[in-house]
Amino acid sequence: MLKPPLANKDIEKLNAGDRVLITGKIYTARDAAHQKFGNNPPFDIKGAIIYYASPTPTPSGKVIGSIGPTTASRMDTFAPALLDKGLKVMIGKGNRGQEVVAAIKKNKAVYLVVPGGVAALLSKHVKKSTVIAYPELGAEAVHELEVVDFPAIVAIDSKGRNVFEKS
């Protein structure tokens, strides 16, 4: 169980391949938002979780539309600076580049994956969604999500062990 904000001790006990459940506030940001905020995101980065995602529009009576991960490696150029500033967890799909793995080790952070294309299923774990920055980006705006038991798998742990390179 991960409850942000996260400290080094929460991260160090995670091993590549572990299944985790996240409960609390996480923030969505993908290409356009990263380009806008650079290394000054519009939320407290210390101990935070960023989810590389942008949802479909919210149906009436629901909290959010479908929300699955996008390919994380597109954010590789932005991630090291954010990790240096205290970002602890990134959630996406696919593998990461060497520079991100190095920044993960250096800063005691972790990269989690969720299955791509199971976006309707994942939406069930979101209890509240608020756009907190860049509404002009539409789906790519930064959303603060309150999630409960959001399921993910540790892909790269704080020691740099990588689930994709094992398989």
Next chain:
Amino acid sequence: MREIEAKKITDAVKTLCIEANTNLSADVEEALNKALKNETSPNGREIIRQIIQNAEIARKEKLPICQDTGTAVVFLQLGQDVRLINSTLTEAVNEGVSLGYDKGLLRKSIALDPLRRKNSGDNTPAVIHTEIVPGDNIRIGLLCKGGGAENKSAIKMFKPTSSKEEIEQFIIETVKNAGPDACPPYIVGVGIGGNFDTVALIAKKALLRRVGQHSSAMDTVKWEKELLEKVNKLGIGPMGLGGKTTALAVNIETRPCHISSLPVAVNMECHAHRYAETTIS
């Protein structure tokens, strides 16, 4: 000459957008169920189960299967005896996409300009491929193509003397390069022959076959089966976490080509393969 109201195309495209995005087609679901039976990796099995469960939720609650509801790629077969009235073909299709993505609460994922990146706001323009065919019907196929898998696609101009093995290696390398990134298990569309432009199009058209339906050429059928086996031996597995199920199908389309050329294109498709079709007759 038969007159057809352009609005009929608009209505059909609108319905297809919602249908394709919320209702995973039976052939893909069947292939996933079959893969679940064969898969031995515990992680792989768990991911396939989640994919199937996701499809059930999406269908029941009319939610998009994936948040990336894709570029609307429209394949039209327009009977040459049809005369459209009250709009143009392109406008009718784009109007359908705009309405479908609005009413279906689908994500708008099209940047109007590739460098300025402003979102068009209604997922138009669609990519439209039109073929003029005999008759007075209009056949419409809609593929909602996600960006992640499209990004991992590749094209290569081989020499006409290149061997089958070299081509095979390129196809397998493309899948390997997609690795865990483009949402495996994949459907792999392969185009061989034609021109620089047609080879990419036939690779995409190869994706439109029902999963499990092979080429009409016997020697190609054999190659498709062999390639699927080789791709699945890569061990990438569902979500890249390892397993036997890296692809559900490898489909090959070929075309005549120039004596100097041998173009090959590989169009990667994620497991959330969203395709629907209809005929206005």
